Each structure stands twice: as C-alpha cells, then as structure tokens.
C-alpha cells in the first residue's frame with residue numbers, strides 16, 4: 001500500500017503538464033500549469049500574465065516603448081491595463097505588457113460597446129507606410145465590431161518604412177522572434193486575459209500586412225484559425241535569411257520566385273517543425289495589374305495553400321459574385337481556401353470587410 005502511494009505520487013508529479021517556451025505559466029485568473037519546460041523560467045510580465053521565457057530567472061523585460069510616433073488624436077488614450085472591463089469602449093487604445101515583444105511593436109485594441117461573450121478576435125495588419133491608426137481609420141473592421149461584437153487588434157510596425165518584418169528567419173519561425181512573435185503574443189494575451197475564443201482568432205491584412213498575415217498563418221497555425229490576405233505573397237516568399245530584418249525582396253515582389261507547391265509547403269513545414277494540427281482557412285485577393293507585388297504571387301499562393309490542404313491545383317468553381325465589381329473571379333479550391341482575382345485592379349485590392357466576416361464565420 002505504502003509503495004503504491006509513492007508510485008502514484010510520482011506519477012502525479014510526472015503528469016504535471018509543462019508549459020512550452022513563451023507559453024503562459026501564471027497570472028490572475030490563470031488556472032493552467034505553472035511548470036515551465038526545461039531551459040525556460042516562469043517570469044512575471046504583469047499581474048495577469050507570466051510567461052515561460054528562455055533561460056534562467058531574470059528580471060522581467062523592460063516595458064515596451066513603441067519606437068514609432070504614436071498616433072495622435074482623441075481616439076488614442078494611452079496604455080490600457082489588462083482585463084477586458086478596463087479597456088475603454090469604442091476607441092482605439094494602446095496596450096503593452098502582452099508578452100515578449102522583441103522589436104517593440106506598438107499594439108492597439110478596439111473593443112466595441114457590446115462585446116459578445118467569448119468574442120472573436122481579428123488582428124488587422126497595416127500596409128507599408130501605414131500605422132495602426134491608418135488601418136483603423138481606413139477600414140470598417142472597428143465599425144463592424146460594433147455590429148458583431150468582436151475585438152480588433154491593430155498592431156503598428158516599429159520600422160522606419162513601417163513595413164512589417166516578413167523576411168527574417170526569426171519572423172518566419174514559430175516562436176522565433178521579431179514582429180510575428182509580438183503579434184502572436186498579443187493574440188495569446190487576448191485569449192488569456194480578455195476571454196477571446198481561441199477557436200475564433202483571425203488575421204487580416206493589406207500589402208505588407210497581407211504578407212504578415214501569411215507569415216502568421218504559416219508560423220502560428222496554432223494561434224490563428226483563418227487569414228485574409230489582401231494583395232500579399234506566399235508564406236516565405238520574402239525570406240532574406242542573410243539580410244537585416246524587414247528587408248525588401250525584389251525577386252518575390254516582382255513575381256520571379258516561382259516554386260512548386262511542394263516547395264512552398266516545405267517552407268511552411270520548416271516554420272513550425274513537428275506541428276501536426278490544422279492550418280488556418282485562407283482567403284487571398286489579388287489584382288491583375290499589381291506592379292508592387294506582381295500577380296504571379298497570386299498563383300504562388302494558390303500552389304502553396306492547395307498543397308497544404310491537399311486540394312486540387314485547379315479550382316472546383318471559379319465564378320463572378322454579384323456583390324463584387326465585374327472582372328472579379330472567386331475561385332474555390334475546397335472549404336479552406338478561396339482565391340479572388342480582380343481584373344484591372346492594381347496594388348491594392350479594395351477591402352471587402354463584410355465579405356471577410358462571412359468567410360471568418362462572424363457575419
């Protein structure tokens with residue numbers, strides 16, 4: 001009997017789930033495991049959030065200070081404390097201390113007046129030379145949140161040209177660092193602290209933000225359940241492993257990087273080795289006269305995602321839609337992948353937010 005209880009006790013010890021690197025290991029309201037994986041230490045980021053950081057116990061990282069100038073105007077109201085109730089409604093609000101943020105990406109949240117219980121989350125990433133404020137003002141994601149009760153996070157790039165880092169090995173690797181890690185951590189924070197439904201975390205973006213959306217879909221398929229790529233490129237197409245972060249890849253942009261579906265799929269597999277879960281549902285949009293990210297990138301995206309999903313390389317249906325301008329064709333390859341090509345549209349295809357919400361299952 002005595003021996004048995006010892007055996008049971010050690011079994012119980014062994015059974016305590018270890019939290020992986022970057023995972024949450026503590027904080028107010030947190031009920032999960034507080035045991036960090038070997039080589040990482042549970043570090044308090046704030047009262048609501050402790051995270052397993054690489055290395056031994058050390059001081060928490062300094063609070064993030066955005067290196068971009070902050071959007072001005074009455075709608076920006078400083079740093080929000082964690083907890084959904086303390087976020088002011090219907091105004092774009094910066095928040096920080098959401099986890100590791102290597103490049104100090106500035107993070108903003110829009111909470112509608114009435115939030116659904118277990119709300120969906122949309123992470124909306126801006127184009128080059130844009131900001132969180134610009135994308136907030138230039139889209140209807142926030143207004144539609146008032147109708148549908150979801151939460152929006154608008155990240156703001158820290159780089160001088162304010163494109164996103166979609167080229168470094170860090171950003172293209174699961175938990176590898178750079179901008180994609182910051183955005184993934186903000187989404188994880190929203191799940192842990194704001195009651196966001198982990199099964200309804202979505203990424204959308206335009207141009208550089210579309211490329212970031214592909215990066216998030218490929219490197220953080222465990223966090224993001226669907227993505228809308230407006231005028232972007234395939235995951236890994238901008239890779240410049242030997243250049244500084246946030247490099248421009250002219251070969252990719254000009255549609256010269258032409259690979260097989262297998263090769264494109266391999267880039268995604270390499271981003272998160274060992275991952276066996278599902279990949280986000282994807283909807284990609286591109287214009288036929290785009291001279292910033294050439295339309296060949298549309299066909300490279302199709303090769304990539306049809307291979308990931310095991311779909312045929314030609315669409316099951318390719319039709320015009322009554323709500324879209326003439327010249328737009330909607331190709332469906334399977335339930336998880338649609339590609340919309342816009343004849344005579346350049347960079348970028350205008351936003352069709354209501355349609356995105358339908359694809360995301362929100363509207």
Ligand SMILES: *[C@@H]1O[C@H](CO)[C@@H](O)[C@H](O)[C@H]1NC(C)=O
Nearest residue numbers: 302315318319329331339341
């Ligand atoms: C869908 O049809 C249009 C012409 O109507 C064509 O230009 C486009 O390439 C087709 N899309 C795909 C993915 O084959």
Ligand SMILES: *[C@@H]1O[C@H](CO)[C@@H](O)[C@H](O)[C@H]1NC(C)=O
Nearest residue numbers: 317321330331332338340355
């Ligand atoms: C494309 O077609 C599919 C299949 O008919 C449909 O479910 C989807 O809503 C359409 N997508 C867009 C963007 O219109």
